[in-house]
Amino acid sequence: MPKPGWTDLIAVMLLVVVFSGGGGSGLPVSEPGLHVLIIEETEARSELGPGQFAIINSVPMSRFLDESCVEDGWRVWDKDTDVTREADFWQEAMKVNRSSVPWLIVWNGNRGASGSLPATVEATKTVIEKYK
Amino acid sequence: MFESNVGSMPIIDDRNFTDYLDPTVNGTSVRRGHKPRDYNKQPMGSLGGFAKGFDLRLIPRSDWPELIERKEREQSRLVDLCDYHGLTVLNQGRTNYCWINAPVHCLEIVRMVQGQNMVRLSPASVGTKIKNFQNRGGWGSEGLEYLVDHGCVPQEQWPPNAIDRKYDTPENDLYRDRYRVTEWYELQPRNFDQLATCLLYGMPVAVGYNWWGHEVTAMDLVQVRGGFGIIIDNSWGEGWENNGRGVLVESRGTPDDAVSPRVAVAS
Numbered sequence: 001m002p003k004p005g006w007t008d009l010i011a012v013m014l015l016v017v018v019f020s021g022g023g024g025s026g027l028p029v030s031e032p033g034l035h036v037l038i039i040e041e042t043e044a045r046s047e048l049g050p051g052q053f054a055i056i057n058s059v060p061m062s063r064f065l066d067e068s069c070v071e072d073g074w075r076v077w078d079k080d081t082d083v084t085r086e087a088d089f090w091q092e093a094m095k096v097n098r099s100s101v102p103w104l105i106v107w108n109g110n111r112g113a114s115g116s117l118p119a120t121v122e123a124t125k126t127v128i129e130k131y132k
Numbered sequence: 133m134f135e136s137n138v139g140s141m142p143i144i145d146d147r148n149f150t151d152y153l154d155p156t157v158n159g160t161s162v163r164r165g166h167k168p169r170d171y172n173k174q175p176m177g178s179l180g181g182f183a184k185g186f187d188l189r190l191i192p193r194s195d196w197p198e199l200i201e202r203k204e205r206e207q208s209r210l211v212d213l214c215d216y217h218g219l220t221v222l223n224q225g226r227t228n229y230c231w232i233n234a235p236v237h238c239l240e241i242v243r244m245v246q247g248q249n250m251v252r253l254s255p256a257s258v259g260t261k262i263k264n265f266q267n268r269g270g271w272g273s274e275g276l277e278y279l280v281d282h283g284c285v286p287q288e289q290w291p292p293n294a295i296d297r298k299y300d301t302p303e304n305d306l307y308r309d310r311y312r313v314t315e316w317y318e319l320q321p322r323n324f325d326q327l328a329t330c331l332l333y334g335m336p337v338a339v340g341y342n343w344w345g346h347e348v349t350a351m352d353l354v355q356v357r358g359g360f361g362i363i364i365d366n367s368w369g370e371g372w373e374n375n376g377r378g379v380l381v382e383s384r385g386t387p388d389d390a391v392s393p394r395v396a397v398a399s
Contacts, residue, residue: 042315042394045333046189050202057245057334059207059216065247075247078315078395085310085399121206 025112027096031089032109033070034132038117039094040102042078051120052102061121068132106131134201136354138363141374143356145381152378153344158371164346165228165269169321169389174273176318186317191329193360199332200355209352210241210336211363211377217244221349221376222255223369225293228267231347232259232275233367234338235391236284238349239313241336242396253311254292255367257285257299267295272338272347276316276391283308283397315395324360324386328353331362339364340389350387354379361385 065074083094102117108131118124144152203209222233233255258278285307290299319326330337337350349365361381370376
């Protein structure tokens with residue numbers, strides 16, 4: 001893997017700003033514990049950036065989510081997934097306003113944020129770790 | 133030239149394929165059960181009008197080696213994810229239900245990628261309903277159609293190879309809606325490029341082979357012996373070859389019938 005350069009660091013800092021946290025997330029969900037929801041369009045996987053596929057579909061990311069989130073605390077859903085049999089908080093998270101896909105929603109109790117899915121696994125981890 | 137790491141998986145090609153037609157596994161001869169789909173009687177998209185045609189942008193062959201290498205390096209192959217999550221191959225036992233084991237395994241994999249709880253699903257809960265509780269062969273598209281329209285029952289409620297009406301209960305029917313496919317692709321027959329594109333995008337494919345009379349789950353595209361091939365999860369259990377996995381080179385791995393579930397009900 002190439003080492004991150006200045007542009008990567010700046011991108012991560014921008015993401016942290018975009019995914020603003022602090023008290024009151026503005027999200028309609030407040031389930032305690034770290035939760036992560038990634039929303040994609042499976043028909044548009046050809047449009048994912050080269051680093052984004054590994055966010056949606058890789059062992060390092062799965063391991064990171066398993067270790068970081070509460071038990072059963074992460075999902076990767078197509079935007080049209082039928083979620084009506086899931087817990088209410090997942091259904092509420094799926095209703096969060098989005099301007100595009102893929103999209104990332106992170107929350108831990110009253111703290112959380114949502115925004116476009118970052119471009120790399122490392123940048124995504126940085127955003128999520130902010131809410132651990 | 134990059135060569136995929138396929139460990140000790142057998143590479144099945146035009147010279148040795150007859151060795152894999154009817155092997156014994158743990159002292160027992162295996163069953164198959166794939167029947168050639170009659171495309172004249174049932175053309176593409178005709179199965180209840182349910183099947184979505186393949187409309188993904190094809191990935192050019194010139195890009196395949198780099199993408200294969202990248203997925204291996206990033207551990208984003210489906211086999212890597214299944215190993216990490218402990219999702220093993222199915223075992224069709226004495227049934228002729230390979231044609232439904234493959235689509236059901238695809239559904240298990242899609243659920244795994246979605247982050248759903250691991251629930252092992254029963255191929256017999258689908259195959260018996262389609263074949264009126266007869267131990268008969270079929271093809272993957274008819275299996276997928278049932279998974280779309282009705283869904284599947286967990287193995288805890290319906291043992292994976294139980295061709296037995298005592299499990300066909302209203303209580304078990306209540307589970308089906310939770311384990312259902314909602315989006316999928318039907319691939320053109322004998323089209324390796326469509327198969328490779330699905331696999332590179334992380335979508336498992338149930339692939340039927342007339343030469344083998346068998347249906348398996350295509351997991352990942354690989355580069356072996358200077359050409360392309362696919363890693364398969366075979367429904368002959370973990371006792372077959374490398375924990376139930378092998379490699380089909382392109383000439384043997386180009387499917388006669390192929391469907392790719394990609395979204396499952398979240399439950």
